[in-house]
Amino acid sequence: MIHTRRRNVFVAVGLGLLLALMSCGSDSGDVAPPTGPLSATVPGVGILPDHSPGTGFGSDSESWTPDGIRQLTVGEVAVGPRLLLIGDSILAALSRRYSNDACETLTPLGWQVSVEAEVGKNIELGLSVVKKKLPQGFDAAVIFLGTNYGAVQDFYQETLNKILDELSPRPVIIFTVTEFKPTIREVNMVIEEELRKRSNLWLIDWREISKAPGILWKDKIHPSVQGNVMLLQELAKVLGTAPGAESGNCLESEFTDDAPIANLPPVVGPFDTVPAGETTDSVIPEDSYTTTSTSTP
Numbered sequence: 400m401i402h403t404r405r406r407n408v409f410v411a412v413g414l415g416l417l418l419a420l421m422s423c424g425s426d427s428g429d430v431a432p433p434t435g436p437l438s439a440t441v442p443g444v445g446i447l448p449d450h451s452p453g454t455g456f457g458s459d460s461e462s463w464t465p466d467g468i469r470q471l472t473v474g475e476v477a478v479g480p481r482l483l484l485i486g487d488s489i490l491a492a493l494s495r496r497y498s499n500d501a502c503e504t505l506t507p508l509g510w511q512v513s514v515e516a517e518v519g520k521n522i523e524l525g526l527s528v529v530k531k532k533l534p535q536g537f538d539a540a541v542i543f544l545g546t547n548y549g550a551v552q553d554f555y556q557e558t559l560n561k562i563l564d565e566l567s568p569r570p571v572i573i574f575t576v577t578e579f580k581p582t583i584r585e586v587n588m589v590i591e592e593e594l595r596k597r598s599n600l601w602l603i604d605w606r607e608i609s610k611a612p613g614i615l616w617k618d619k620i621h622p623s624v625q626g627n628v629m630l631l632q633e634l635a636k637v638l639g640t641a642p643g644a645e646s647g648n649c650l651e652s653e654f655t656d657d658a659p660i661a662n663l664p665p666v667v668g669p670f671d672t673v674p675a676g677e678t679t680d681s682v683i684p685e686d687s688y689t690t691t692s693t694s695t696p
Contacts, residue, residue: 472636472637472639472640473539473570473572473601473637473638473639474508474509474638474639474640474641474642475639475642476570477538477539477569477570477641477642478538478642479536479538479641479643480509480510480511480538480641480642480643480645480647481510481511481513481536481537481538481539481650482505482510482511482512482513482537482538482539482540482541482638482641483513483515483528483529483532483533483537483539483540483541484501484512484513484514484515484516484540484541484543485515485516485524485525485529485540485541485542485543485544485562486514486515486516486541486542486543486544487516487517487518487519487520487521487524487543487544487546487547488516488517488518488519488546488621488657489516489543489546489621489622489630490514490516490541490543491514491516491517491518491657492621492622492627493514493516493630493631494514494516494652494655495514495649495652496652498627499649500627500631501514501631502514502647502649504631504634504635505631505634505635505638505647506646506647506648506649507647508635508638508639508640508641508647509640509641509642509643509644509645509646510638510641510647511641511645511647511648511650512647512648512649512650513532513537513651513652514652515528515532515652515653515654516543516652516654517654517655517656517657517658518657518658519547519657519658520544520547520658521544521547521548521549522544522545522548522554522555522558522559522562523558524544524654525542525544525558525559525562526558526561526565527654528654529562529565529566531653532653533565533566537569538569538642539569539570539571539572539638540566540569540570540571540572541571541572541573541574541634542559542562542571542573542574543573543574543576543605544559545575545576545583545586545587545590546576546577546583546620548576548582548583548585548586550582550585552585552586552588552589555585555586555589556589556592559589559590559593560593563593563600566599567597567599568599569599570599570601571599571600571601572600572601572602572603572634572637572638573590573593573594573600573601573602573603574602574604574605575587575590575602575603575604575605575606575607576590576605576606577605577606577615577619577620578606579619579620587606590602601637603630603633603634603637605630608629608630608633609622609626611629613625613626614626614629
C-alpha cells in the first residue's frame with residue numbers, strides 16, 4: 400500500500416517552453432529531506448538522486464537535491480549506451496513500426512535504442528520485457544506503463560517493484576501517467592512512492608506536462624503530434640548524451656504484439672523499411688505488422 404508520509408522533492412527549474420521545463424545537471428552534496436507533500440507542480444523534471452563520488456550509485460539510501468543545483472543526466476551515470484524503452488501505445492507510437500520518432504530523436508545523442516512497447520498492454524508487459532531483454536545487455540531504461548491500469552493498486556505496485564528490482568542499479572527514467580480518470584491517480588501514487596525509495600530513478604512528470612493545451616489528442620489520453628515532440632524533448636533532456644563515442648543505433652523490437660487499434664492518433668506506418676538517411680548498418684529492420692480495428696489505449 401502507499402504510505403501516507405510525504406516529503407518535499409526539490410527540483411531544478413530550467414527551460415520554459417509550453418510549460419515550465421527543467422534542465423539536468425549534477426550535485427555533490429547530501430541534503431536531508433524535509434517533511435511535507437511530494438512536489439508535483441513542476442512538470443518534466445528529472446528527480447535525480449545524488450550520485451556524487453562516495454555516495455554509491457545504486458545504493459538504497461535516499462538522496463535529495465536542493466533547488467538551483469544542476470543535476471546529472473542519465474548519460475552521465477550510465478555505464479553504456481544501450482537504452483531500453485518499455486511502454487504501451489504511447490511509446491509504441493514512437494517505435495520504428497509507426498513513426499520512428501524515438502530512434503530519430505535519441506540515436507543522434509549516441510543511444511542504442513530498443514523500443515519494447517505494445518498497444519493495449521498493462522504493467523505485466525514490463526516484467527516480460529525485462530526478463531527477456533536484460534540478458535542481452537542494457538545500460539539504462541525508460542518506463543511508461545500505467546495507461547491500461549486494472550484498478551488494482553497492490554498488483555500494480557508489486558509488479559512495478561519487480562520490474563524496478565530487475566533493472567536496478569541501472570538508471571531508469573519513469574513517466575507519470577495522464578489522469579484521464581480518477582483511478583489513474585493510484586498509478587501515480589505508486590510511482591511517487593518508488594521515487595522516494597529508489598536512488599536510481601529519474602522522473603518525467605507527464606501527468607503535469609499533459610495538462611497543457613495541445614499536448615493530448617482528442618481522446619485526452621494519447622499525445623498529439625505536438626505532444627510527442629514535447630515527450631521526446633523532455634526524454635532527450637533527461638537522458639543527455641550517451642556514454643562513449645559510439646554512433647547511436649535503432650535496435651530491433653521484439654515486443655510488437657499490439658492489440659488491434661482504433662481511435663488512436665494518426666501515425667506513420669506500420670512499415671519495415673529503413674528510414675531515409677539511414678542504412679542497415681545503423682538500423683535493424685523490424686518485422687512488418689498489420690493492424691485491425693477495436694478500441695484500446
